[in-house]
Amino acid sequence: MPDCSDIADQISDLLRATLKKSHASGYVVGLSGGVDSAVVAALCTRAVGSSQVLGIYMPSDVTPPVDGADVATLARVLSIQVETIPIGKIVDQYRMIPGFVESNYLIGNLMARTRMAVLYYVANRDSFLVCGTSNRTEFLLGYCTKHGDNAADVQPIVHLLKTDVWDLARFLGVPDSIISRAPSAGLWHGQTDEDELGICYAEIDAAIKSLDKSGWSPVSETEKKVAARCASSLHKQNPAPSLLNQV
Numbered sequence: 001m002p003d004c005s006d007i008a009d010q011i012s013d014l015l016r017a018t019l020k021k022s023h024a025s026g027y028v029v030g031l032s033g034g035v036d037s038a039v040v041a042a043l044c045t046r047a048v049g050s051s052q053v054l055g056i057y058m059p060s061d062v063t064p065p066v067d068g069a070d071v072a073t074l075a076r077v078l079s080i081q082v083e084t085i086p087i088g089k090i091v092d093q094y095r096m097i098p099g100f101v102e103s104n105y106l107i108g109n110l111m112a113r114t115r116m117a118v119l120y121y122v123a124n125r126d127s128f129l130v131c132g133t134s135n136r137t138e139f140l141l142g143y144c145t146k147h148g149d150n151a152a153d154v155q156p157i158v159h160l161l162k163t164d165v166w167d168l169a170r171f172l173g174v175p176d177s178i179i180s181r182a183p184s185a186g187l188w189h190g191q192t193d194e195d196e197l198g199i200c201y202a203e204i205d206a207a208i209k210s211l212d213k214s215g216w217s218p219v220s221e222t223e224k225k226v227a228a229r230c231a232s233s234l235h236k237q238n239p240a241p242s243l244l245n246q247v
């Protein structure tokens with residue numbers, strides 16, 4: 001991977017150019033206490049200044065208090081404003097759907113889409129853009145809620161693997177408590193990315209690098225698993241199939 005300083009400069013250029021072209025007033029970022037959103041908030045601050053960055057912390061009924069503490073530490077370090085918008089009661093309203101089925105999976109995806117709706121509400125309210133936090137590993141694996149946490153106006157770190165995001169976090173001075181925590185979507189108690197995916201990020205990223213080199217011809221079992229997951233979630237990356245181009 002190129003030098004972190006070059007990467008941060010390139011991303012800052014993208015963020016400045018996107019904001020200028022849009023005539024928007026700043027960036028809104030969903031802050032979870034996790035490393036992806038922390039890195040994105042740090043990059044936005046570096047690019048456009050802390051007064052043009054607004055963090056939104058959206059705890060649910062299953063959010064551990066440590067997340068809020070890490071968000072507060074990050075806000076202090078970056079000197080950015082953070083609004084807390086709890087989503088528990090909003091998500092609860094979905095239970096009024098006739099025949100509602102209670103499951104971590106269904107509620108989890110509703111939470112991710114609720115956070116997306118809140119971020120766009122704030123963007124509309126303040127004439128801001130929603131800054132995305134997807135990294136290349138989760139983008140390729142489709143490890144995200146479609147039209148939920150992957151929905152944004154700009155995706156500054158989507159070309160970086162998760163292991164590269166950790167390097168960039170260290171370079172940017174993201175607090176250690178955030179860098180050292182296990183990645184989690186936080187959609188249910190005890191959820192971690194690596195448990196749900198069944199492979200650790202170091203192995204996934206090594207497989208992606210090897211696939212990049214071989215032109216995506218998988219050899220090892222891990223490469224086969226990763227490639228299969230990527231193939232089955234391509235619909236999350238591509239525009240919805242339509243006949244538009246045939247008109």
Ligand SMILES: Nc1ncnc2c1ncn2[C@@H]1O[C@H](COP(=O)(O)OP(=O)(O)OC[C@H]2O[C@@H]([n+]3cccc(C(=O)O)c3)[C@H](O)[C@@H]2O)[C@@H](O)[C@H]1O
Nearest residue numbers: 108109112138142143144145146149184185187193196235
């Ligand atoms: N072939 C196809 N062509 C077009 N569309 C297709 C499709 N197959 C499914 N779909 C659509 O996609 C839907 C399934 O996708 P989706 O709704 O995303 O749901 P799905 O991929 O099943 O679940 C989301 C996964 O991402 C994880 N997640 C979510 C949010 C945040 C994070 C995080 O790391 O922070 C992780 C979550 O824990 C879960 O494992 C289907 O219900 C259908 O509407």
Ligand SMILES: Nc1ncnc2c1ncn2[C@@H]1O[C@H](COP(=O)(O)OP(=O)(O)OP(=O)(O)O)[C@@H](O)[C@H]1O
Nearest residue numbers: 030031032034035036037057058133149183184185
């Ligand atoms: N409690 C929350 N409050 C605000 N935004 C959230 C919350 N939970 C998730 N999000 C948003 O959803 C995004 C996707 O979550 P994801 O877990 O992939 O990233 P992360 O929490 O920043 O880092 P990590 O993957 O290491 O946990 C977050 O980056 C953030 O923008």
Ligand SMILES: [Mg+2]
Nearest residue numbers: 032034184185
């Ligand atoms: Mg997280």
